Amino acid sequence: MTNTITWDDFTRVELRVGRVLEARVFPDARKPAYILHVDFGPEIGMRKSSAQITDHYTPESLVGRLVVGVVNFPPKQIGPLRSECLVTGFHDADGHVWLCVPDGEVAPGTRLL
Template sequence: MQHIDWSDFMKVELRVGKVIQAEVFQQARKPAYILHIDFGETLGIKKSSAQITQLYSPEGLIGKLVLAVVNFPKKQIGPIQSECLVTGFHNVEGHVALCVPDADVPLGTRLL
């Protein structure tokens, strides 16, 4: 494992957002959803492509709080521009389980 210092960690903007829209990403090479995530007044709504179809349905994602990196450059993924990276962990089957806060926190709150 490579060690980093505090200034390296502080470069990563991990923030809480709420999924307000989720739809099947029809053009994706691997099964994925397009998520619209509200990060509050300062950051607004950002889109992300997420390969989380095995454990989540679009309907079940609405209203869910998620943790995402919001300061990567935009990335073109097929016809959409992904504006943030939603975080998660692979379970024993290799399916992604979202990294989520276990209590309500204000939208846009930064992980520290």
């Protein structure tokens, strides 16, 4: 059974649309990952993230793509990278991640509610 949360619990998680401006292999990661530079619009700006999404995506296929990220987690040190957001996705039957993305063009920084 899923734990029930309140509306206030949900609204504390800041899910925003961002556009990937740069993606490259994260050579120091323990598991295969990319370093993403994501633009979350003028209010939030650019954030870096480590993303274990190498099974379905190449760095070139990620640049320009819209993603949904959590922007109000505290920064997390992942090896030499200070990850500043969490890019969201879903595991498939094989445990590989597919990104959670908007179904159309949405301005970077738009909040999910």
